Amino acid sequence: MVNTFELHLINAALPLLEEKKLFELKAAGGRWISIRKQEQPGELQEQQGGPIATLSTLSDGRDLSGCRIDLEGRMLLPGLVDAHMHLDKAYSLSAAPNQSGTLYEAIHSYSRVAPMFTKEQIKARMRKAALRALSFGTTAIRSHIDFHLRTGAEVAMRTVQAALELKEELSGQVALEFFPMCPYNSHTLLEQDAIHEALQLGLDGLGGAPHLSETPERDIDRIFELAARYGKPIDLHADESDDPTKRTAAYIAEKTIAYGFQGCVTVDHLCSLSAMDEEAAASVIRSMADAKLQAVTLPACNLYLQGRGDRGLIRRGTTRIKELLEAGIPLATASDNIQDPFHPFGRGDLAQIGQLTAYAAHMGSPQELRTLLRMMTDIPASILGLKEYGIAEGHPVNFVIMDALTVDEWFAEQPAGRWVYNNRRWLSVTRTEHHMGWVSDPEQHATQASGVQNKK
Template sequence: MDQIIRDARIWRDGELVNTDIAIKGETIAAIAPDLSAEGPELKAGGCLVIPGLIETHIHLDKTCILDRCRIEEGTVAEAVRETASAKRGFTVGDVYARGRQTLERCISHGTMRMRTHVELDPGIGMTGFEAVEQLARDYAWAIDVELCVFPQEGLTNYPGTEELLIEGLRRGARTIGAVPYFDTDPRAQIDRIFAIARDFDAEIDMHLDLAETTQGMQVEYVCRKTEEFGWGGRVAVGHVTQMSLLPPDRFGEITTRLANAGVAVTILPSTDLHLMGRNHDHAVPRGVVPAEPLREAGVTCSISTNNVLNPFTPYGDGSLIRMANLYANVCHVSRPADLAGCLDMITGSAARLMRLNDYGITVGGPADLVCLDASNPTDAIATLAQPLWGIKRGRMSFTHPRPELHRPGN
């Protein structure tokens, strides 16, 4: 064997088990306690070993631009305005360099699969797409990056944008996004996105219902279009902060619609906490949708980073464990099973959202593994467990040594 991981703790068949994992080439060759196989050994020491973390919603093209933007209002409109101004000066080299900073942070925190949204419109053209496309190629040794093309500044109101979205899909993007709330005709944008997705057999991942009131919500319309096009299981909506403002009965109605239609939900706690509640001087709404009732109803949910160090989110380090812990804090998640569910939303559930059929720790599956400094999924989230090492396609991709205390007399 090329590598044998000894005494790993994994989640298997509904329970935690201690086992060894043998790797041959890029795949997992065997999983069993006390394997008799020979080869270089890596001791997990009873720590939790999971498949690589999954970032379902991030923006590599507009990361790390705080040095060229202002944040005075902290609103969605200001963030779009400032970013639109900054991106007119983007070059392929600039986007690549900034995107690389964030991508490497994500890799070092255990992320091995990623869907990144890339803005396309006549103002930026294919610049961001080309840079992120190159990043995906250059870092394929550590992470699988999927591109989602989308119209941040509108579609029906911005001539030339649709042609660029189609060009991105023709050049290999497998997902198309949307931002209906920045279009003069939100439902016309939704209609066009579904039609384009059908033409290219593409996944759909929308920014949706990011606002501080419950007026003008489009989530039920998206469910209706999903059913009309037969796209169940292939549509995700991110943000949906307006749902967090609904009374329980109404929340339950939409939850049922999402589950029946097969529309997934991505929760973006850092961005939504930063942008929402700006018009309140007391009883400030958090804007973060609670995932537990959605998951109980059968809705596929993920937790993701969204933006890093830009006007939409002026902080971030690429750690999905930290993001899941932030979500747990904000949404009062405390039961052990629910905390474990937060880890699922950045692993297994996120894989279902992205329809990754080769994900998980199974014999014959890809040797994409991360060792967390925790003994179980609940503690991994509750303690912000450090990823100790990662293996991508059978090859070590990052390591983090444990901190060492220098006691007096040592």
């Protein structure tokens, strides 16, 4: 019997749906039409329904149409969601070095060279970063883009044009959102006109870093006015500082309630929360929760940038991750900067970011690892407002297969193997030597780890 489904997967682990079970999934017309729990592991091996292929066969580039693809117990996740990147700055470190490693030198260094980049250079860097993230399983990205109006509107609009062209080019592979970093400290007519033009061209929301401003409340007021006028969400860098007096998040919460923007405002970094005493931090977090703010932690960059003035016991730099989660604030973890003056490392791999988050926040229990998984999938998908996200009947088929049998193994081993599918086609296949072999019962995996040969 020939398999007539567009995609037919068996022996798939779906940890976001139910652990310790395997599933059969069928798709047609680019949507899931059946997701069925297998009563017994491996039961479909003997049933009719077309020949069976494995992911190693897919890695060899063979045509698998009409086949059932056996995942051999591997994890299948909806495409990962990176809620905070700076695609336009990615891979710019050689042109914009940062000797001190501080946030302020990073800002100055990139601002100095930004006018020298052509639109094609900016777009090429953005494309490289987005496709690299795709190869690791990320199929949706929100990127903050620089808006260098002090060097002229033409310079600022180069990045906008590059971003919008890339968004169209990668449509169907990676869903891209772009938020301009609104200028601060000055409010010239030129700046106002340029922001209006950028929003009219199709940017997705409004961003900025008002905590860097000499007049942060005025800048926040202006951003909310623009967002209300254009019906756009807001996503702000907030309090990326070791200074405990930086508390723009509380004012952002106040304005969110005043404008009725609950659920439409995201704040990122929030480093100063960790520098405050317990009472002050709890007060800011309560205000955030009351305003239904969403939040993003950026552990890689903040571990690298923050605490530069400390001696002896150096602060970790990240925000109060566990406290935000306990307050019920939707919190995602994301990549931020990639090989630029703000962060010389990174590759757009959310598995790496998840592990860094676990280190920074002391999250290692089975329950905490599953929370971290949601911080790269369901939670950022909600922040980005993605419709029909997740592995469910009727939803678009958009997923990544990880070369691991359990969530615990994935975080601990960081296996390289990824198979990414979106828009009715395989987009990226990463070969691996890691996977230790399939077992019919995922619970047996720990006992098998030492005896099974490696597999391509």
